[in-house]
Amino acid sequence: MCGLCLPHCPTYTVSQQEGESPRGRISLVKAFLEDQLDPSPALGQHLQSCTTCLKCQQVCPAKVDFEAIIDAGRSAYRQHLPLFPRLLQTLLIHSLGSRLGQMMIKAGLPLARRLNRSTTSPLGQLARLAASIPKRNNNTPIKAASRLSGQSVLLFQGCSGQVMDQNALDSAKQLIRAIGFEPLLSASSDCCSALAQHAGLSDYARKQQLQLRQKWAKLPCCDVISIASGCGNQLDQLDTAGLKHWDIHQWLLAEDAFNKLKPRSLNKKVLLHVPCSLHANPAAVAAMHQLLAKIPQLEVHEFNDNLHCCGAGGVQLITPEASNYALAQRKAQTIAAAEVDLVLSANVGCSSQLRMALDRRVQKIDIIHPIELLARQLS
Ligand code: SF4
Ligand code: SF4
Known part of the structure; x- marks a missing residue:
């Protein structure tokens, strides 16, 4: 007290x-x-x-x-909880946790984008969320290593990552292949359970955790790599059946082959958002800075209010309360004042929240994952 x-x-x-x-x-x-x-x-x-x-x-x-x-x-x-938000949360969380559900969400995105975005109703939020999902890039891929190490790593795709952050996942796969590893992909239905747990769906969260443990216990390899810090934070707290979990920035830096790659220079100013889920892992934040420092001429600034949440956590992305908008607007003001070319965030929920906040201010700045920028400069 x-x-x-x-x-x-x-x-x-x-x-x-x-x-x-x-x-x-x-x-x-x-x-x-x-x-x-x-x-x-x-x-x-x-x-x-x-x-x-x-x-x-x-x-x-x-x-x-x-x-x-x-x-x-x-x-x-x-x-x-009122019936509609409760059903919406349950439906979205269960759909994200299955391959069929993810396919249905992807198919429904064009329709969701056409809903009225200007209301504070759950449907208005759904429309903003759908509009915040970037289209899949067709960038030139990074060349895979000519000699493979013969080792595999498990790339944890995450339920929302597969729907909302496909570009970051593509970049992660390319970076892993570029240094001679083969990425095994976690199944569509593999979810870290954070969303269900924080929505109060505790039985469903426990079921997801058990499924993950049972599957991973049968794997012959390997390290598990996550790219979304929200999933990573949750995986750090779970029993991962003996597999070692890594944040992707830390894993890349620990590989000699990666440190031999030479990204092209980029004369731009970027603003780095450090998600709350990374604050408990200062080594990952340091690794993120070290990776970005490999891009010559890149000017990296951190949000001056990085210690303040963007408001995306919990179930706020799906069914936001009033305080969520105030927190998002505070971030949008910071981005506008910083006059940067690009914003970077290592968590899919935060990226969506920042895109939605900027959309309300009718301002277009790309918000991407740090490894996406790295992949661009290596392609
Ligand atoms: S810091 Fe907050 S949570 Fe901890 S004892 Fe004080 S009031 Fe309670
Ligand atoms: S929003 Fe406030 S109460 Fe909730 S986890 Fe963050 S600091 Fe704690």
């Missing part, structure tokens, strides 16, 4: 309300689980608006496991 986490909480900084703070949310979950509080819409809003950025957990001197508390609160409250 010390309150030291309050100034670090993005939703508290925009609202200044105790119920929008970590301490407030902990008290609300406690009272609700002890039957001292009714499942009111206000309670639901305070639980849903948390972006699960876990800044509170990182600064808490008592090491309170906030993630477990908010997940438990959301899981218990879930049946009281």
Whole structure:
């Protein structure tokens, strides 16, 4: 109850309300689980608006496991959510977790893009989200290494990555082949379970985790590489059946063959967004900087408010609360003021959120994954 986490909480900084703070949310979950509080819409809003950025957990001197508390609160409250957002969350999360569902989402994107984007309704958010998904590039691929090492690595594609970040996945595959490895691809239905867990679908999240463990226990190899920091953060917390998980920036840097590649120079200014899910992994952030430093003439700036969440976490991308828009707008203002050529982000959710925020300001700046830029300069 010390309150030291309050100034670090993005939703508290925009609202200044105790119920929008970590301490407030902990008290609300406690009272609700002890039957001292009714499942009111206000309670639901305070639980849903948390972006699960876990800044509170990182600064808490008592090491309170906030993630477990908010997940438990959301899981218990879930049946009281209004019907439409609840169905929309369930439908999207289950669809993302299956090959057929992903195909249906991809087929439905053109229609979703035509919905009215200017409303704050769940359908308006769906339209903005669909419009934020970039088209697949046809860039010249990087040449694969002439001599293969004979080793494989498992590239964790992630459920939303396959729908929303195909260009970053293509770049990762090319980079892995360029240094002589063969990327094995995780199955379409393989999901790290973070989305389901943070939406309060705890049974479904556990099922996804069990499936992943059972599959990976049968693999003869190898290292697992993730490209989205949100998935990576979740995989770090799971039992990966003896496979070693790597963030892609760290894995590439650790390979001699990669360090021999020479990217072309690029005389541009880029703004690097460090997702909240990477704040707990400073080595990965350092690796990202080291990789970008390999591109001659590239000027890399970090967001001056990198410590503040963009608002995409939790279930905010699907069913946002009001604070989400304020957080996204704050990032859009930072991007506009920085006057950069390109924005980089290593998390698919954050990239989508930043694209949506810029779209509202009718401003077009490419937002791509750092490895996408690296692949471009090596192609
Ligand atoms: S996880 Fe982030 S948004 Fe949620 S209470 Fe903690 S600091 Fe605030
Ligand atoms: S979560 Fe930690 S930092 Fe925040 S009020 Fe409780 S004890 Fe203090």
